[in-house]
Amino acid sequence: MRFELTPRASVSPVMRALAPVAAFVTAFLIAGFVIWLMGRSPVAAFDVYVLQPLSDPWSLQELAVKATPLALIAIGLSYCFRANLWNIGAEGQYVIGAVLGSWLALRTHGTEAGAWVLPLMLILGVVGGALYGLIPAFLKTRFGVNEILTSLMLVYVAQLILDYLVRGPWRDPKGFNFPQSVTFDPSATLHPVLEGGRVHYGALFALVAVLLTAVILGRTLFGYRLKLTGDAPRAARFAGFSAKATTMAVFAISGGLAGLAGISEVSGQIGQLQPSISPGYGFTAITVAFLGRLNPIGILIAALVVALTFIGGESAQILLKLPLDLTQAFQGILLLCVLAADALVSYRIRFVTRGGGK
Amino acid sequence: MKPDVSSSGPPLVELQGISKRYGDLLANDGIDLAIEPGEIHALLGENGAGKSTLVKILYGVIEPSAGEIRWEGRPVSIGSPVEARNLGLGMVFQHFSLFDELTVAENIAVALSGEWSLSTVRSKLGDISRTYGLALDADRAVWTLSAGERQRIEIVRCLLQNPRLLILDEPTSVLTPQEAEHLFATLDRLSADGCSILYISHKLEEVRRLCRRATILRGGRVVATIDPRAKSAREIAALMVGNEVGEVRTDAPHRVQGEVLRVSRLSIPPAGLHGQALRDIDLVARAGEVVGIAGVAGNGQSELFAALSGERPAERADVVVIAGKPVGTVGIDARRRLGAAFVPEERLGHAAAPTHRLSENTLISHASAEVSRSGFILVNAARRLARSIIQGFDVRTPEGDPQARKLSGGNLQKFVIGREIIRRPKLIIVDQPTWGVDAGAARLIRQALVDLARAGSAVVVVSQDLDELFEVADRMAVIHQGQLSPLKPVSEWTREAIGLEMLGVAQGQGGVHAL
Ligand SMILES: Nc1ncnc2c1ncn2[C@@H]1O[C@H](COP(=O)(O)OP(=O)(O)OP(=O)(O)O)[C@@H](O)[C@H]1O
Ligand SMILES: [Mg+2]
Numbered sequence: 001m002r003f004e005l006t007p008r009a010s011v012s013p014v015m016r017a018l019a020p021v022a023a024f025v026t027a028f029l030i031a032g033f034v035i036w037l038m039g040r041s042p043v044a045a046f047d048v049y050v051l052q053p054l055s056d057p058w059s060l061q062e063l064a065v066k067a068t069p070l071a072l073i074a075i076g077l078s079y080c081f082r083a084n085l086w087n088i089g090a091e092g093q094y095v096i097g098a099v100l101g102s103w104l105a106l107r108t109h110g111t112e113a114g115a116w117v118l119p120l121m122l123i124l125g126v127v128g129g130a131l132y133g134l135i136p137a138f139l140k141t142r143f144g145v146n147e148i149l150t151s152l153m154l155v156y157v158a159q160l161i162l163d164y165l166v167r168g169p170w171r172d173p174k175g176f177n178f179p180q181s182v183t184f185d186p187s188a189t190l191h192p193v194l195e196g197g198r199v200h201y202g203a204l205f206a207l208v209a210v211l212l213t214a215v216i217l218g219r220t221l222f223g224y225r226l227k228l229t230g231d232a233p234r235a236a237r238f239a240g241f242s243a244k245a246t247t248m249a250v251f252a253i254s255g256g257l258a259g260l261a262g263i264s265e266v267s268g269q270i271g272q273l274q275p276s277i278s279p280g281y282g283f284t285a286i287t288v289a290f291l292g293r294l295n296p297i298g299i300l301i302a303a304l305v306v307a308l309t310f311i312g313g314e315s316a317q318i319l320l321k322l323p324l325d326l327t328q329a330f331q332g333i334l335l336l337c338v339l340a341a342d343a344l345v346s347y348r349i350r351f352v353t354r355g356g357g358k
Numbered sequence: 359m360k361p362d363v364s365s366s367g368p369p370l371v372e373l374q375g376i377s378k379r380y381g382d383l384l385a386n387d388g389i390d391l392a393i394e395p396g397e398i399h400a401l402l403g404e405n406g407a408g409k410s411t412l413v414k415i416l417y418g419v420i421e422p423s424a425g426e427i428r429w430e431g432r433p434v435s436i437g438s439p440v441e442a443r444n445l446g447l448g449m450v451f452q453h454f455s456l457f458d459e460l461t462v463a464e465n466i467a468v469a470l471s472g473e474w475s476l477s478t479v480r481s482k483l484g485d486i487s488r489t490y491g492l493a494l495d496a497d498r499a500v501w502t503l504s505a506g507e508r509q510r511i512e513i514v515r516c517l518l519q520n521p522r523l524l525i526l527d528e529p530t531s532v533l534t535p536q537e538a539e540h541l542f543a544t545l546d547r548l549s550a551d552g553c554s555i556l557y558i559s560h561k562l563e564e565v566r567r568l569c570r571r572a573t574i575l576r577g578g579r580v581v582a583t584i585d586p587r588a589k590s591a592r593e594i595a596a597l598m599v600g601n602e603v604g605e606v607r608t609d610a611p612h613r614v615q616g617e618v619l620r621v622s623r624l625s626i627p628p629a630g631l632h633g634q635a636l637r638d639i640d641l642v643a644r645a646g647e648v649v650g651i652a653g654v655a656g657n658g659q660s661e662l663f664a665a666l667s668g669e670r671p672a673e674r675a676d677v678v679v680i681a682g683k684p685v686g687t688v689g690i691d692a693r694r695r696l697g698a699a700f701v702p703e704e705r706l707g708h709a710a711a712p713t714h715r716l717s718e719n720t721l722i723s724h725a726s727a728e729v730s731r732s733g734f735i736l737v738n739a740a741r742r743l744a745r746s747i748i749q750g751f752d753v754r755t756p757e758g759d760p761q762a763r764k765l766s767g768g769n770l771q772k773f774v775i776g777r778e779i780i781r782r783p784k785l786i787i788v789d790q791p792t793w794g795v796d797a798g799a800a801r802l803i804r805q806a807l808v809d810l811a812r813a814g815s816a817v818v819v820v821s822q823d824l825d826e827l828f829e830v831a832d833r834m835a836v837i838h839q840g841q842l843s844p845l846k847p848v849s850e851w852t853r854e855a856i857g858l859e860m861l862g863v864a865q866g867q868g869g870v871h872a873l
Pocket of ligand 2: 768
């Protein structure tokens with residue numbers, strides 16, 4: 001016996017709307033079952049994971065802080081994924097954006113450089129990420145190298161570059177040999193939106209990116225170009241949209257946004273360069289992009305949801321002694337459930353026995 | 359003549375009261391149909407009459423809203439193509455369902471969903487190809503094949519399973535006359551072996567040649583069941599559309615003016631291992647005339663189309679000159695801006711994106727024109743444009759602005775042709791303009807092309823259908839193995855001469871041509 005998917009003749013809008021809800025419920029049930037297997041109370045876990053963070057002002061801020069890089073990166077990735085191009089290396093583009101932007105912060109450290117430093121850092125962050133993203137794009141369009149492999153491998157290159165810099169030339173001489181740079185000057189620091197708060201201006205960048213992307217994807221020829229390239233590549237060629245130009249453009253955009261996320265995080269949250277500047281935002285953002293179904297508003301919501309699992313995961317580790325890996329497992333379960341729900345909306349499953357009619 | 363269906367047992371398959379509703383549209387409305395063992399039964403009707411819908415229901419692809427299917431007298435519910443295959447049904451779809459990147463044998467193995475191994479498929483493929491004379495190279499990648507060859511894969515794929523009922527949805531629309539003749543022989547043979555065949559076609563002559571019974575649909579209902587041999591093609595067509603189909607009028611006064619397209623010594627190396635190279639092609643199309651290019655599929659037509667449209671630019675600019683500008687090296691967009699328009703052979707996936715709405719599909723060829731401004735899409739203008747194409751070219755749609763895939767094959771063809779003609783291009787190049795289109799719609803499309811030429815555009819029609827070319831073309835040439843014969847007025851061509859050129863027999867002496 002095996003089962004096969006057959007397309008549904010008509011897809012009901014109600015089902016399409018309810019699918020994510022059903023996916024969430026299912027994911028929570030599965031996660032609850034796993035937690036129960038580990039000998040903890042699923043109810044208590046739900047409380048720690050979801051309810052407590054949502055009812056505590058500090059956690060809510062933290063939510064926005066964590067959602068910011070996720071949303072920025074995932075928005076960028078949605079350009080690639082819509083066009084059926086697979087940029088898996090946002091983590092590396094994030095790192096290189098952070099490195100290039102930080103270069104300026106370190107160069108101007110201790111000087112009287114004025115307010116121009118920060119904007120220029122942000123621009124360098126975008127440029128760094130974009131250029132780094134263009135490497136796999138170039139290799140693909142010029143030599144036909146698979147972009148999944150190259151973009152992924154370049155992540156490790158980027159991480160090693162960062163590691164080298166903070167242990168070597170960029171190490172703070174007065175830092176007791178810790179592998180980290182000096183702390184950025186105030187002129188190189190991205191400020192909080194609210195005085196004394198933790199949420200910095202990067203959150204605004206994310207919101208702007210969401211809105212701009214909604215307009216670009218829905219209303220512009222460029223947005224249509226991506227959709228057509230993804231849905232019907234031959235028709236895209238017939239429309240005169242060069243596949244190479246599309247590839248370069250979407251990798252530059254997604255790399256640029258990842259770079260912006262990187263430099264915003266370093267200058268707004270961390271305040272210096274260190275070997276680890278991301279808990280895997282670049283990879284988690286792939287999940288976020290698909291959880292949000294490549295729709296800008298959906299991505300914003302998904303970024304908040306995934307941020308919640310990060311925060312809940314941390315407190316669950318402290319309060320319930322649940323391993324942090326469970327958080328990643330849950331993110332995976334959630335993504336699978338959402339994808340499965342999506343598939344079940346458009347297809348139905350039927351079991352087929354060999355030879356038999358039914 | 360009496361309809362001679364004289365069998366004692368129950369029919370092989372019997373449809374009773376089949377209905378299918380799409381929103382407000384009844385695509386099938388209480389259809390009754392019975393097919394006897396060994397019978398070749400035709401299903402006729404104009405574009406959008408509901409033929410594909412009905413056979414998809416029978417094959418378990420879509421679920422009927424009402425009605426019953428009996429197989430050898432026993433009620434069955436066919437919930438999926440796998441169940442249909444297990445019952446003994448085989449189907450060749452109107453639009454191909456093949457994976458371009460896979461080889462012929464892999465495609466077949468995949469479709470049989472693991473029932474057969476690749477090596478079994480490969481050896482059986484050889485047997486079937488030989489028995490029925492359907493030549494296929496098992497290891498060729500599908501993307502290198504012509505439409506006719508792809509069609510052959512689909513047919514062979516069905517035959518491999520020894521079906522008891524074979525459903526063919528417009529199998530000959532992409533076949534050459536010789537290929538079609540081969541197919542008929544195959545079908546006669548199958549029928550003699552007891553396999554029933556349900557045959558959808560817009561070509562009434564072949565229906566009269568093959569079938570003893572035909573069911574005619576109009577607007578989703580059965581309007582008649584006839585013996586096609588007892589009626590003329592004209593009478594049958596009248597039953598299908600409810601009135602008579604006229605002929606294309608080409609006699610409007612016209613003057614042939616300056617050159618719009620000049621192709622000189624165009625040579626293109628083959629794309630990949632099995633592509634067809636183009637060799638030294640010379641071609642001129644002038645404002646006011648229709649130039650026809652005849653030829654058996656796979657002789658370089660798609661390569662020529664790609665080179666003329668700019669989807670595959672040439673190495674030198676001056677090999678293609680459009681409106682006085684050498685454009686050999688520039689892309690399709692720049693050529694469109696010079697006033698050229700193109701309609702490729704395949705409508706789903708190439709000319710149109712299946713899951714996009716018709717209004718979005720207008721963007722594909724109008725991107726630099728009236729439906730966008732400084733990079734922004736003018737959504738309302740795109741909708742209006744789609745609506746005027748729908749009205750101007752009699753496109754029957756199930757809703758106001760449907761996805762392209764929801765249109766019946768012929769209606770989508772009218773849309774993609776209309777989308778280009780409505781721009782009033784100076785030059786239009788059309789590959790297989792009436793593939794899968796009913797007689798009425800074919801006339802509409804041909805007339806539109808002729809009218810466009812008479813209004814001062816240059817029209818190039820690439821077609822396998824000689825009747826069509828003789829009907830519309832002013833001058834004609836034949837493409838064979840990537841070479842184009844001299845372009846001559848239609849009056850100087852005979853069918854025999856063309857036939858010889860198509861087979862590559864005429865050695866370019868010129869002697870045979872005019873005879
Ligand atoms: N998925 C769908 N959703 C809505 N309407 C549909 C869908 N599929 C088909 N239709 C509509 O049902 C009608 C019948 O279509 P069908 O494809 O059966 O026509 P057909 O007789 O095969 O025509 P053709 O000769 O052009 O292939 C058409 O009006 C078509 O637009
Ligand atoms: Mg059809």
